[in-house]
Amino acid sequence: MRALGVAIVGAGYWGPNLARNFGGSADWDLRWVCDLDLDRASGIAARNPGTRVTASLDDVLDDDAVDAVAIATPPSTHGGIGLAAIDAGKHVLVEKPLAASVAEGEKLVRAAGRQDLVLMCDHTYCYTPAVQKIRELTNSGELGDIHYVDSVRINLGLVQHDVDVMWDLAPHDISILDFVLPEGVEPVSVAAHGADPIGAGVACVAYLTMPLSNGGIAHVHVNWLSPNKQRATIIGGSRRMLVWNDLDPAQRISMFDKGIELDDAAAGETRRQRLISYRVGDMIAPALPEYEALGAMVTELAGAIREKRASRTDGEAGLRVLRLLEAASASMAGGGILMPISRLA
Amino acid sequence: MRALGVAIVGAGYWGPNLARNFGGSADWDLRWVCDLDLDRASGIAARNPGTRVTASLDDVLDDDAVDAVAIATPPSTHGGIGLAAIDAGKHVLVEKPLAASVAEGEKLVRAAGRQDLVLMCDHTYCYTPAVQKIRELTNSGELGDIHYVDSVRINLGLVQHDVDVMWDLAPHDISILDFVLPEGVEPVSVAAHGADPIGAGVACVAYLTMPLSNGGIAHVHVNWLSPNKQRATIIGGSRRMLVWNDLDPAQRISMFDKGIELDDAAAGETRRQRLISYRVGDMIAPALPEYEALGAMVTELAGAIREKRASRTDGEAGLRVLRLLEAASASMAGGGILMPISRLA
Amino acid sequence: MRALGVAIVGAGYWGPNLARNFGGSADWDLRWVCDLDLDRASGIAARNPGTRVTASLDDVLDDDAVDAVAIATPPSTHGGIGLAAIDAGKHVLVEKPLAASVAEGEKLVRAAGRQDLVLMCDHTYCYTPAVQKIRELTNSGELGDIHYVDSVRINLGLVQHDVDVMWDLAPHDISILDFVLPEGVEPVSVAAHGADPIGAGVACVAYLTMPLSNGGIAHVHVNWLSPNKQRATIIGGSRRMLVWNDLDPAQRISMFDKGIELDDAAAGETRRQRLISYRVGDMIAPALPEYEALGAMVTELAGAIREKRASRTDGEAGLRVLRLLEAASASMAGGGILMPISRLA
Amino acid sequence: MRALGVAIVGAGYWGPNLARNFGGSADWDLRWVCDLDLDRASGIAARNPGTRVTASLDDVLDDDAVDAVAIATPPSTHGGIGLAAIDAGKHVLVEKPLAASVAEGEKLVRAAGRQDLVLMCDHTYCYTPAVQKIRELTNSGELGDIHYVDSVRINLGLVQHDVDVMWDLAPHDISILDFVLPEGVEPVSVAAHGADPIGAGVACVAYLTMPLSNGGIAHVHVNWLSPNKQRATIIGGSRRMLVWNDLDPAQRISMFDKGIELDDAAAGETRRQRLISYRVGDMIAPALPEYEALGAMVTELAGAIREKRASRTDGEAGLRVLRLLEAASASMAGGGILMPISRLA
Numbered sequence A, B, C, D: 001m002r003a004l005g006v007a008i009v010g011a012g013y014w015g016p017n018l019a020r021n022f023g024g025s026a027d028w029d030l031r032w033v034c035d036l037d038l039d040r041a042s043g044i045a046a047r048n049p050g051t052r053v054t055a056s057l058d059d060v061l062d063d064d065a066v067d068a069v070a071i072a073t074p075p076s077t078h079g080g081i082g083l084a085a086i087d088a089g090k091h092v093l094v095e096k097p098l099a100a101s102v103a104e105g106e107k108l109v110r111a112a113g114r115q116d117l118v119l120m121c122d123h124t125y126c127y128t129p130a131v132q133k134i135r136e137l138t139n140s141g142e143l144g145d146i147h148y149v150d151s152v153r154i155n156l157g158l159v160q161h162d163v164d165v166m167w168d169l170a171p172h173d174i175s176i177l178d179f180v181l182p183e184g185v186e187p188v189s190v191a192a193h194g195a196d197p198i199g200a201g202v203a204c205v206a207y208l209t210m211p212l213s214n215g216g217i218a219h220v221h222v223n224w225l226s227p228n229k230q231r232a233t234i235i236g237g238s239r240r241m242l243v244w245n246d247l248d249p250a251q252r253i254s255m256f257d258k259g260i261e262l263d264d265a266a267a268g269e270t271r272r273q274r275l276i277s278y279r280v281g282d283m284i285a286p287a288l289p290e291y292e293a294l295g296a297m298v299t300e301l302a303g304a305i306r307e308k309r310a311s312r313t314d315g316e317a318g319l320r321v322l323r324l325l326e327a328a329s330a331s332m333a334g335g336g337i338l339m340p341i342s343r344l345a
Helices: A015-023 A038-045 A057-062 A075-087 A102-114 A129-139 A165-180 A264-268 A293-306 A315-333 B015-023 B038-045 B057-062 B075-087 B102-114 B129-139 B165-180 B264-268 B293-306 B315-333 C015-023 C038-045 C057-062 C075-087 C102-114 C129-139 C165-180 C264-268 C293-306 C315-333 D015-023 D038-045 D057-062 D075-087 D102-114 D129-139 D165-180 D264-268 D293-306 D315-333
Strands: A004-009 A028-034 A052-054 A068-071 A091-095 A119-122 A146-156 A189-195 A205-211 A217-223 A225-237 A241-245 A253-262 A276-285 B004-009 B028-034 B052-054 B068-071 B091-095 B119-122 B146-156 B189-195 B205-211 B217-223 B225-237 B241-245 B253-262 B276-285 C004-009 C028-034 C052-054 C068-071 C091-095 C119-122 C146-156 C189-195 C205-211 C217-223 C225-237 C241-245 C253-262 C276-285 D004-009 D028-034 D052-054 D068-071 D091-095 D119-122 D146-156 D189-195 D205-211 D217-223 D225-237 D241-245 D253-262 D276-285
Touching: A004 A015, A004 A057, A004 A293, A015 A028, A015 A038, A015 A293, A028 A038, A028 A057, A038 A052, A057 A075, A068 A075, A075 A091, A075 A102, A091 A102, A091 A293, A102 A119, A102 A315, A119 A293, A119 A315, A129 A165, A129 A225, A129 A241, A129 A253, A146 A165, A146 B217, A146 B225, A165 A189, A165 A205, A165 A217, A165 A225, A165 A315, A189 A315, A189 B189, A189 B205, A189 B217, A205 A315, A205 B189, A205 B205, A205 B217, A217 B146, A217 B189, A217 B205, A217 B217, A225 B146, A225 B225, A225 B241, A225 B253, A241 B225, A253 B225, B004 B015, B004 B057, B004 B293, B015 B028, B015 B038, B015 B293, B028 B038, B028 B057, B038 B052, B057 B075, B068 B075, B075 B091, B075 B102, B091 B102, B091 B293, B102 B119, B102 B315, B119 B293, B119 B315, B129 B165, B129 B225, B129 B241, B129 B253, B146 B165, B165 B189, B165 B205, B165 B217, B165 B225, B165 B315, B189 B315, B205 B315, C004 C015, C004 C057, C004 C293, C015 C028, C015 C038, C015 C293, C028 C038, C028 C057, C038 C052, C057 C075, C068 C075, C075 C091, C075 C102, C091 C102, C091 C293, C102 C119, C102 C315, C119 C293, C119 C315, C129 C165, C129 C225, C129 C241, C129 C253, C146 C165, C146 D217, C146 D225, C165 C189, C165 C205, C165 C217, C165 C225, C165 C315, C189 C315, C189 D189, C189 D205, C189 D217, C205 C315, C205 D189, C205 D205, C205 D217, C217 D146, C217 D189, C217 D205, C217 D217, C225 D146, C225 D225, C225 D241, C225 D253, C241 D225, C253 D225, D004 D015, D004 D057, D004 D293, D015 D028, D015 D038, D015 D293, D028 D038, D028 D057, D038 D052, D057 D075, D068 D075, D075 D091, D075 D102, D091 D102, D091 D293, D102 D119, D102 D315, D119 D293, D119 D315, D129 D165, D129 D225, D129 D241, D129 D253, D146 D165, D165 D189, D165 D205, D165 D217, D165 D225, D165 D315, D189 D315, D205 D315
Parallel strands: A004 A028, A004 A068, A028 A052, A068 A091, A091 A119, A146 A217, B004 B028, B004 B068, B028 B052, B068 B091, B091 B119, B146 B217, C004 C028, C004 C068, C028 C052, C068 C091, C091 C119, C146 C217, D004 D028, D004 D068, D028 D052, D068 D091, D091 D119, D146 D217
Antiparallel strands: A146 A225, A189 A205, A205 A217, A225 A241, A241 A253, A253 A276, A276 C276, B146 B225, B189 B205, B205 B217, B225 B241, B241 B253, B253 B276, B276 D276, C146 C225, C189 C205, C205 C217, C225 C241, C241 C253, C253 C276, D146 D225, D189 D205, D205 D217, D225 D241, D241 D253, D253 D276
């Protein structure tokens, strides 16, 4: 099976990681690294014999052996480069966020759709062994109905000026939420609150609350000002409950056979009298395989192209994350008012 | 110094704890246990030789040797019994919540004020060694300006039907918040979101967000459906940051000499260029004394009466907690709309 | 089924706990509390209506309604009181240690044996839900062959003068070891080392090493001078491995599906070439029931008497613990020389 | 200040790490990588422009610009290569163990001494920020007299056939112990016990007990068969106690202001009556700098050479570790008999 040709556009922060994984994959032939800064591009290409460098996107798009273009440029340019690549008949992988706005993102999705091309968003976290396992558990019904998802991602973090803590960290939590929620369960609205107690000019602490379509609730706490680092998610289900502590390599996932049951037989009676019972069984920490998430991501991209299917984190997924973040920003600007999340398109 | 006379009204769940501590204190002479159920009353009184029982509140109020009345009856009765006691010239201790409504609570506060009587609310948590220490640290300026307070109180808890998780658990967090925030810093509004994914008839998961008057933010997560128990509060300050993990007896409080500083000299320049620096110093886990919170509480009541001063958790404090909870309930009913917290009275 | 009559001899530190559990058990009728200090005895008896007090052991032994005598007096008296009770035809429960010496302990065991009476040693720890579960796992073969048992019991503990840290703490670990090791696996010798760095006059830090009859090894670390409290035991098995952390109520037992396998097919070849493989599967933290260990102990005593069988912690077990401790003391005195543990009797 | 010339002999497992750190240091000019396998040598040298490769030790020793030789070959060759380098007037860094035997190690130490050359052993762990801090605390008297050192280094580890778990893991603990014990405190003897429950042909579990010259005690537990990884050391001192948990990056060192005091005034009386008091103060987790241990090690080597002084982990230190391990092996072979540690030479 011949390797697929890929070109990386953008040799900045993320480019080298993409190059290492495309370069090291049997599925892929890394043909080009494209960047206006040729030195940067060469620095990356050097490690992959046979990879050429160019400052011109046309060189990449004119190369028939290039099946896919991986875009790792600043968000504002995702739309333009992505559309050009699609017009040239290339499959496209885009760094998150999918685009600078929902409107632009929708253009990409429609364009790729018209031409039956794969449009994939690099939500790297979704390809970690832990999140893959969680998706498996939530989608197999192992957890039952999802009651709530509570996600905390806090640290004494790198305060930034051009983006607030919500746009910096919450995309991880939201893309993971989108990835693990079972079919038919989704956030219907979002309320967001932020604070900038240090005068950084952007929110350094933020809370997002997302009512779910099944009556459950999702919540995200992101914080640049925390003395201790936390990366923990709790998922409450009707059959089981799960805790994912990404900072505990020895026990990342703990699945509890715990629950609360309301006696349905007594459902007719007034609630005050309904019987409540608690179930407390064993806890299981499933063994997780060890592999690099980014490697699994490039493999998924190749699979989607070859099998002519949508990837697990396709343009629609990237779009859903964008829609939620835009609604959250509007909510935060509006004092935390609950903003519906448009399901159109 | 003669012991003060006290009567306990209400021999239910909390009464025995009050009796044990009033009975064991040199400051107090437990004269009466008053309950319509005389057996219950006797059960408690028995352990305190010399303590009489009665089903009539008048017996208690007519006893000139009774200086204070401790009310441990259902909330709906706090107002009536409290006012009667105040009219009879007794100091009053009330179980939380102070009253069934803000209006009723305000009546109590005004009545006690008119007669220069001590009105105290039993916010027991505030008298734990850990919270006393935290108050000391926040009020001494040890932490600097308070940037945020994040409180998590979750468990596979006893689902109730007559009260939601917010009224069941958040009073602890809110009374603690009220207790530790330094003079002049207070919640100005509250947004609350809840969910009842199991159909219990009341919210089983709730999130409260409270913008603070100094530009900071406070947040509370209470949850009856969590597989693991958490009782943790993070307080971020400009000089130091603090983590209180009430479930770790070996290290309840961790104070971090950590922070983020923005170069003020560069304040004139555009934010993008402002210099940010991080400070990471030692962490200190202060040794805490060991004593029972309820014992410290009855001592504080005696002190307030003898020194003719407000107690550390006086009627005003109970009122502030009530106001915040009422506003939070209104917010939850209104889809999380930000409700201002009236500062009147 | 009529309740069995029991008398408690010794109203000191442990007596009240025995009284609470015998008094609260339907299996038992607590008839006497016997102590030279009648006030002490009365203090305990008071809580159990119908229980009489006496300073004379004869009153107890002459009472035909007394089926069993529970001895909670100082170790030096266990032998004498125990033999008297056995001569009077009473079943006997003895606080650990069984007796002041192996010789004395053997007398008790022989005497009880001759008269078909139950002689039980109160190894309370063995009746905790955690240790009961561990025994179940080791004896069912769930763990496979036992490779090693490593036990740590350290704390900033109460330094004593009449007994060293080994006799103070290690009896717990040794009685547990004796309780959970499967049939046919036992310590064959012991080497003990101690140190008294603070000049307390007795060892404050001690290490016991015990080669096992199956080629495995057991080890105990007891320490009065540790800044942090640890109560942890690791049991390595050929099929599974187990960690018991008694200080983590949320996850006391963790059973790991982990192991190392040597390729037996290659057994003929030189070891250097033998294939080693590692197995890493799920971890399971079994749910444990909640009950008081001492309550389970008095129930077991009743069961042993009624079913005319040895109790789970019978005189022989108490004797094995004594033999090991005596050998360990001899080893420590001899500079850690490996002392065989006599299997006679 | 001109860079010192260094040659790495041995391009196996550890060679690349040495090359990276010597190559990246301003103190050093990495002139040669010497290995019989020239490809391996070239692979390493490639990353350091100007570094030559050779299969002949003579090329290295004949190069007057080579000030020091870093030996990363198998232990059996350390003696020969080391002596040759010293004869050629080169300073020498040797991977641990210093040599294959104490006798050989002593030859190296004497030879280097005669020629005033630096002989250093690469005890990398001693150059980590945590161990440097611990040495500072033990040597400054911050901890007071050292009462005990308890070290645990266990894991589901790579079982080896040519070396037992003691020689595989304990050199870390012993070199750290040697590094942090204050002047005049040292192990005077060692008792070692091991077990091979899986039939690997070598001990897979081992315990070392080491009485200290000041009446204290040190103990090491190394284990290849543990389900959970532990790297923890407790150091008990008369003024303070310290816990080093190398697996907790957020709190590697915890220093406790805890202790036990015997009333010396009462020293004359019988011990039974001596007063014991407990001190429990704050816990401090000192902030640690972040740097690579191996980088600090090559800097120390340069410093020792330039300042004509012994390095912090000199040949004598390597020799002390060898002596202790040889005595421990003899003890294990002798059933755990206490072996004195020769202080000669």
